[in-house]
Amino acid sequence: MKTLLAMAQLAKSASHHVRQASAEAKNLALHKMGASLKKQREAILKANLVDIEKAKADLPPHMVDRLSLEGGRLDAIISDLETVIQLPDPVGKLLEERTLPNGLELQKVTVPIGVLGIIYEARPNVTVDVASLALKSGNAAILRGGKETLHTNIVITRALQEGLEEASFPKEAIQLLKSPSRLQLRRLLKLDAYIDLIIPRGGEGLHRFCKEHSYIPVITGGMGICHLFLDESADIEKSLEVIYNAKTQRPSVCNALDTLLIHRNAFALFFPLLVKKLAEKGVIFHLDERAWSLFPHQGEAFLRACEKDWQTEWMSLHLGVKIVDSLQEAVEHIQTYGTGHSDGILTSSPVNGEAFVRAVDSATVYINASTRFTDGGQFGMGAEVAVSTQKVHARGPMGLRELTSYKWIIKGNYQVRK
């Protein structure tokens, strides 16, 4: 087995090949990678069964199910890879161009980042997904998946590498870290001479681990405590639909609604209707003191909210509910408890809408729409690598373009600096 350092050096060296490859060459490689996955289908499914059997002993059934590639899932993964071929090449785009007074011609042009370290958890589809997006954007990648799918990932990566080689790409453009211990991850995060960017995909704990141990820039994100503020002027019927969608359409994801802030003048009329609407899905309401005393709560669907609830990304059918006196109070709550992911206002007042947008400093700020739209696919990016909640490099959904950097190209006629 190669050492981690050797892997990183090979990745850097492979990245010099990949970053200079034409769009056609990269698409050919993606095509060959897809064909190779098809050819290795039996081997992949067999390895997946080994992982599944092992997982059954350790994990609850719904987690085991997430690991499985049965039932057409492998085909869907291969089809996703083929979709990446159709996306526009993000490399070599002219971002800016100008001629300086001394005649120097400046161009700012997109280039690949170099070597990506992508750290993820127990979903084998991510292996193909991020490998194809990394390659399409001219990057090499070192992948570190979860130990629960190690066998599957090994066979998948081997297939991807065979595809790369058939297209005359160095197979080290895509490598898998085969011992996914935290110790190895820590070592990986120190290799800043070879790896240019770390992208964690997983829970809060993984993001924090990467942030705290890395010498390499890390894209942190993923965690979204998402808010909607119901202004007193909001359309009641339509707001019910938006909140219903934001909370219940897919409660386990980062852009689902966590806390609803309701203007005090809207509460008495609106909240009973909302309770009725969300009851059919079994939503549990965590009510702040005022809502608790104002609303005739009954039964197990209602809990008294505690401080901790405002700091919780529910990932399930729980919903924090708080009455606020003003837009300003709503903004302050979001400023205090938000994670800068997706927050919105429901209002019929353009003035309030603008004030909310100006005051709330989140990656995505909505006026009258479900928070569930924060997604690279929905944004028209064609793909999503991650959702960033930090302020540098990229913010919000990251697509192929966010896997590029740029360089300045300067053409002169032997100018010297005065």
Added chain:
Amino acid sequence: MKTLLAMAQLAKSASHHVRQASAEAKNLALHKMGASLKKQREAILKANLVDIEKAKADLPPHMVDRLSLEGGRLDAIISDLETVIQLPDPVGKLLEERTLPNGLELQKVTVPIGVLGIIYEARPNVTVDVASLALKSGNAAILRGGKETLHTNIVITRALQEGLEEASFPKEAIQLLKSPSRLQLRRLLKLDAYIDLIIPRGGEGLHRFCKEHSYIPVITGGMGICHLFLDESADIEKSLEVIYNAKTQRPSVCNALDTLLIHRNAFALFFPLLVKKLAEKGVIFHLDERAWSLFPHQGEAFLRACEKDWQTEWMSLHLGVKIVDSLQEAVEHIQTYGTGHSDGILTSSPVNGEAFVRAVDSATVYINASTRFTDGGQFGMGAEVAVSTQKVHARGPMGLRELTSYKWIIKGNYQVRK
């Protein structure tokens, strides 16, 4: 004295004020800050003398001189601050706009980053410089200057804060860390809940320290091992001028030339002319084995290059010289030893120029110009905060725009995700 945590919390809170301030309000604050520096001139110069006296015991004279604000230097600093007022506001710029098929209107708009941590060494001008650029771009900043100028920085920061308050800005928008120990810096680098970006300005050691200890994203850069490759087709007279400029105009800065790569077919004719040209400045040549044996070297201006020399940013009148057989060999040398700062080719062949630009992955790649142009002012950015040699967020010179992030603003009509 406030604790570090309290400082960071106050900075975050002040940042919510500054990020929403209009261009006019920020310019007024800058104006007041300048007026306040003028008013406090005597106190600043007095504090500066205390630092100077202390430094004389510890530092060599040329270092002591860098600390001084005498002889019109303070006026120049205030005048630089006033120049920042004239620069365009980088906040609120529309970067992208589109309407999705479901009618959602997306806007991608520049916003301030939030709280900047700016870590620098012994130049008191940096305090005013970065404070004004941070404020202009709508950011709050925590400054950590060198201990050699602590007294000066304390009085300058107090003056800046008075200016902020006169313009009704929270004074905590600009704060100085008054105990500039490495331990305090380490603590600062962990406050990722409040500080959004760390910008070190100083030597390699400072950058590395920040990178290794920070939980907050760090812009690394500054270090430039810069190369020029003299192709066999290059114009000899003009190339001599460019190399002379790149090496000798200001040898102590990061964009000065460090290593000259000469095509073997150009060496015999070109190098003796270069030696003659650079001799007047006292340049010391570090010759690789081939150059050493081919060139009739004599005297103290010539040394045999060792491996370490290619890894050295000279910051002085030394120059590494290596003969290469091809453009490819030049590229490989730059790939191996370069720091991704500024590298160029001197050539009359457009084909070779393009090949070089494609193959060399540096922040700034030149065809026929001095590497000394890598500078925010020269690039027409109006100001320079730092030069980034990493691949994320910003690459090359960073101006005001590179002190911004963006947010997505989405306006809907109560759309829900299907």
